[in-house]
Amino acid sequence: MGKVIPVVPVDSGEAARGSATRLDLPLTRREFLKGSGILIGTIAAGSALSALAPSRVWAVELKTLSQGEGTALMKMARVLYPHKRLDDSVYALVAKDLDADASADPKKAQLLKDGVAALDRQAGGSFAKAGAARQLAAVKSMQGQPFFEAVRGKCITSLYNNDLAFASFGYEGASWDKGGYIRRGFQDIKWLPNPPADISPKPFA
Numbered sequence: 001m002g003k004v005i006p007v008v009p010v011d012s013g014e015a016a017r018g019s020a021t022r023l024d025l026p027l028t029r030r031e032f033l034k035g036s037g038i039l040i041g042t043i044a045a046g047s048a049l050s051a052l053a054p055s056r057v058w059a060v061e062l063k064t065l066s067q068g069e070g071t072a073l074m075k076m077a078r079v080l081y082p083h084k085r086l087d088d089s090v091y092a093l094v095a096k097d098l099d100a101d102a103s104a105d106p107k108k109a110q111l112l113k114d115g116v117a118a119l120d121r122q123a124g125g126s127f128a129k130a131g132a133a134r135q136l137a138a139v140k141s142m143q144g145q146p147f148f149e150a151v152r153g154k155c156i157t158s159l160y161n162n163d164l165a166f167a168s169f170g171y172e173g174a175s176w177d178k179g180g181y182i183r184r185g186f187q188d189i190k191w192l193p194n195p196p197a198d199i200s201p202k203p204f205a
Helices: 011-017 067-080 089-106 106-122 132-141 146-158 164-169
Strands: 037-042 056-060
Touching: 037 067, 037 089, 056 067, 056 089, 067 089, 067 106, 067 132, 067 146, 089 106, 089 146, 089 164, 106 132, 106 146
Parallel strands: none
Antiparallel strands: 037 056
């Protein structure tokens, strides 16, 4: 197995600029055993993220939540905001940030632990191992509850405001300081169909 790297939140300044920095953070065996739980996986070959990381293997350390709880939260994040293009390593950032909240606040920790236990009950055993339809039904059954809102709210910031998501979606960052986006990336997105020519005005000459 190649070098194991952790997925970590990016610097807020770099996130604002949309840069896609190369991740080169080794995880030793001693560090690997520190946390309460570890989420680990591999980045899909040929994906946008595979070009950014020195290894296809990623790992996220959890300090308060267990591996099972972290996995359930990662799966719940994908149910809430499903994107086939997003690798599990990006969804793992949600679990990591929720774990950080749990480490700082015992009440938040209990909320998350109880919420995952409720998800398991609604899924008839293990939410993380349940089929897609059962996972969706379990998440819908908790809509509006504090646990649901805590995870949903964390997804909005953790899932989208990071360089891994930017790279996956093809976002190149701000263009205002480079003369705007009309001649720089306006037509770069390949995963949306081209709109009819008659619905948009011609760009300036």
